[in-house]
Amino acid sequence: MLKIGFCDDDLSILKELQVLLDHYRVEKNRELAYTAYQSPLELLADMEKGLRFDILFLDVLMPGQTGIEAAREIREFDTAVKIIFLTSSAEFAVESYTVGAYFYQLKPIWAESFYRLMDSVIAECKKAEQRSLIMRCKTGITRIELEKLICCEVMGRTLLFCMEDGRTLESQGKLDDLAGQLAIYENFLRPHRSYLINMDYIRTLSSKSIVMQNQEEIPIPHGKYSDIKTRYLEYAFERQGIVV
Template sequence: MIQIGFCDDDPSVLDELHELLGSYRTEHNADIAPTAFQSPFELLASIEKGARFDILLLDVLMPGENGIEAAREIRQYDSNVKIIFLTSSAEFAVQSYTVGAYFYQLKPIWPDSFFRLMDSVIAACSRESSVSLILRCKTGITRVELDKLEYCEVIRRSLLLHKT
């Protein structure tokens, strides 16, 4: 299950994200669990208590602490979470990548572009969670995902990998 947290000070944006994630979950039969936060302080408190997210959707411009500062603090607890900034201002785009942002999406959020972004970030999460081997062979370097490996055999000096 993919854990998705989203944080925005505007309740209408939180509702919109709930609807978009619900539509995405239905159309793609995705196993996702969304959690909404109205302030970065709520999100940070949840993470400090042990909540773990695969993907975070953060607004940049929020009262108190902005999304970039919140992401900087989140990185102290989790360096692997995919952070996507959703904002109406392109002003912080470059600064967002200093905290390892996965993407910077300008509002308004259109369903087609949001679904493509979710496809991309969920695929990245699943690639990282799969266990694999990287092997050097005659043709170069290859990655073998262990969940697709049926068995191995050695014939003379050759290793044969049989995959599903």
């Protein structure tokens, strides 16, 4: 079930959004749950406690804190939620995309445009869900987008996920289990018993090590270089069109 959040200081807009969503989910026969907020501070408080949304409708201009300011805070601990800004003016459209906005919806919101937007963003959520992992991390339940995962290292029973944005997420588990889950994706390779890497982020490959784009250096066990190089070049030719 997809979780949707509405945040607008105008109670009439919140009621309008709830009515639109109720009609949409009945007409489309979709399982959707929503929570409404009149203050971004209330929304942030719940999200800091671990509540997560798949889709978030944020009014741009609200007393105390703008929707864009709230979105910047949200992005510090949730990069996956699809943020849709609501406003009666296009003035902040450019700035909204600096926080990874999915869409910028002008008011008033008509049913036809709302339905099209919901169809689009739900399709995007499903696509992201197919290429992501849900893990219990120190920061709470976290969706890890596989295309942004550089590598994973295991230390004892702790998995360390190195992400494209510089974050390192920690979760308890076995690398064998993770490797099994990701075996269906051609871009993931296990060059060493302690590492699983995303080949899209390889910077250099030598007989002794693999250096990733985040400068992480993964040792290559003795006698494994030829097999690893062959696997990487096959992937590069097939998926990225690299010519050597």
